[in-house]
Amino acid sequence: MDIKTIGLTKIYARKGLQEVAAVRDINLHVFSGEKIALTGPSGSGKSTLIHLLGLMDRATSGQIFIDDKQVDFSDDNFSCRMRRDCIGFVFQFHYLLADFTVLENTLMPVYNKRQNFLQKALDILDRLGLLERRNNFPNELSGGQQQRAALARALINSPKIIFADEPTGNLDTVTGNAIEKLLFEACAQNNTTLFLVTHNEALANKADRILKMEDGGIR
Numbered sequence: 413m414d415i416k417t418i419g420l421t422k423i424y425a426r427k428g429l430q431e432v433a434a435v436r437d438i439n440l441h442v443f444s445g446e447k448i449a450l451t452g453p454s455g456s457g458k459s460t461l462i463h464l465l466g467l468m469d470r471a472t473s474g475q476i477f478i479d480d481k482q483v484d485f486s487d488d489n490f491s492c493r494m495r496r497d498c499i500g501f502v503f504q505f506h507y508l509l510a511d512f513t514v515l516e517n518t519l520m521p522v523y524n525k526r527q528n529f530l531q532k533a534l535d536i537l538d539r540l541g542l543l544e545r546r547n548n549f550p551n552e553l554s555g556g557q558q559q560r561a562a563l564a565r566a567l568i569n570s571p572k573i574i575f576a577d578e579p580t581g582n583l584d585t586v587t588g589n590a591i592e593k594l595l596f597e598a599c600a601q602n603n604t605t606l607f608l609v610t611h612n613e614a615l616a617n618k619a620d621r622i623l624k625m626e627d628g629g630i631r
């Protein structure tokens with residue numbers, strides 16, 4: 413899917429605290445199937461930007477267009493449907509559901525039709541080295557394993573857009589490389605648009621385009 417923004421801005425304001433313009437006036441056009449690496453120092457607004465684009469959070473001002481359709485931030489049904497059917501999200505702090513096993517977490521986006529996706533879930537978990545851990549709960553896994561389970565959950569739906577916030581941040585080089593490979597392959601198969609937040613220069617260089625954030629803007 414194609415994503416465009418005009419003047420996208422997110423200001424955090426709370427009484428008694430200084431306002432933070434976490435994302436300011438971003439004009440962006442990302443094409444269907446394009447792989448974007450998002451880099452920049454801590455606090456520069458990377459997570460905030462992908463939360464806005466992934467319809468997890470509402471902008472303070474500005475517009476987002478997905479496939480030329482303007483997102484109506486007040487239409488929660490639309491955002492929910494988009495997130496469920498079209499978007500895969502790997503959060504910086506994975507947010508697995510603690511009361512569900514790895515396999516159940518993986519199947520969460522397709523819960524109503526999970527039987528149809530069981531084999532696919534097992535295949536993805538196998539590729540991520542998690543097959544043996546599929547019946548464990550998140551608190552029984554290492555940080556890197558939790559991160560991989562979160563990636564499995566993001567891929568189960570073959571989403572048209574994937575946002576991945578430091579998906580290889582907690583991983584050793586070999587595991588990190590395997591994850592990169594799986595992510596890029598999944599994107600190539602479905603012509604998925606990819607936003608990858610990373611501090612890893614080698615990984616960023618594999619993207620089609622690198623966007624550098626600084627102080628809420630894109631340099």
Ligand SMILES: Nc1ncnc2c1ncn2[C@@H]1O[C@H](COP(=O)(O)OP(=O)(O)OP(=O)(O)O)[C@@H](O)[C@H]1O
Nearest residue numbers: 424432433434453454455456457458459460461504
């Ligand atoms: N809920 C919030 N309320 C107030 N300020 C926030 C909130 N979330 C983020 N911020 C601020 O917005 C700015 C951007 O934060 P963001 O998490 O997007 O940075 P980041 O580039 O992802 O950093 P990192 O590399 O450390 O993950 C920071 O100054 C942060 O303190």
Ligand SMILES: [Mg+2]
Nearest residue numbers: 458459460504
């Ligand atoms: Mg972040």
